[in-house]
Amino acid sequence: MSKKLRDSDMDPIQYEWEKKHLNVSGLNPKDFKYFEYDDPYVKNEIVKCSICGKAAYQDQYGNGGCPNCGWKFSKDEEAFEKDMGISYPMLVSPTTAREQYKKGLPFKATFEEFLNGLYFYSEMLFKYDGVMYEVFLKGKDMTIVFCSKDFQQEYKTREEFSAKANINGVLVKDLWDKVTFAGFMYCGETE
Numbered sequence: 656m657s658k659k660l661r662d663s664d665m666d667p668i669q670y671e672w673e674k675k676h677l678n679v680s681g682l683n684p685k686d687f688k689y690f691e692y693d694d695p696y697v698k699n700e701i702v703k704c705s706i707c708g709k710a711a712y713q714d715q716y717g718n719g720g721c722p723n724c725g726w727k728f729s730k731d732e733e734a735f736e737k738d739m740g741i742s743y744p745m746l747v748s749p750t751t752a753r754e755q756y757k758k759g760l761p762f763k764a765t766f767e768e769f770l771n772g773l774y775f776y777s778e779m780l781f782k783y784d785g786v787m788y789e790v791f792l793k794g795k796d797m798t799i800v801f802c803s804k805d806f807q808q809e810y811k812t813r814e815e816f817s818a819k820a821n822i823n824g825v826l827v828k829d830l831w832d833k834v835t836f837a838g839f840m841y842c843g844e845t846e
């Protein structure tokens with residue numbers, strides 16, 4: 656268990672959460688003590704959300720989420736951003752996410768973060784104008800395939816994809832502001 660979570664300032668917050676989620680009503684808050692759960696994935700550690708600063712909850716592996724801002728995170732988020740320029744499972748980097756949170760915007764990866772994600776996960780999705788598009792890496796030479804039900808485009812490099820990938824002639828990077836979802840394939844919201 657992370658030591659900072661057992662900070663006495665956090666106890667009342669955790670108590671409130673336990674009361675809500677784990678049926679400890681009737682227990683005197685002063686008598687409340689940390690309880691070890693059998694479920695290894697239960698999010699029973701409180702951490703400060705790296706995006707909004709409110710209480711977030713994580714399991715013993717460091718995977719968790721924030722009920723305030725909706726951020727989901729995995730272990731070593733900062734190191735992962737440093738290495739890959741993204742986060743998992745949200746895709747959007749924590750740095751970008753903090754800016755978006757401040758502006759009251761929903762979390763969404765930038766075009767460059769989306770491409771960073773492609774080279775981490777190999778299969779990506781984004782939604783534009785109600786249509787879901789796939790972008791994935793194919794073969795040893797890692798050809799970038801960009802497709803929907805109606806078309807397929809292939810690009811040799813990231814740079815070529817950035818310069819040429821388009822939907823009905825409009826470059827993907829130029830319509831990215833209107834993309835409503837961008838993420839790892841079959842990971843998170845796709846509707």
Ligand SMILES: [Zn+2]
Pocket residue numbers: 704705706707708709711721722723724725726
């Ligand atoms: Zn948060």
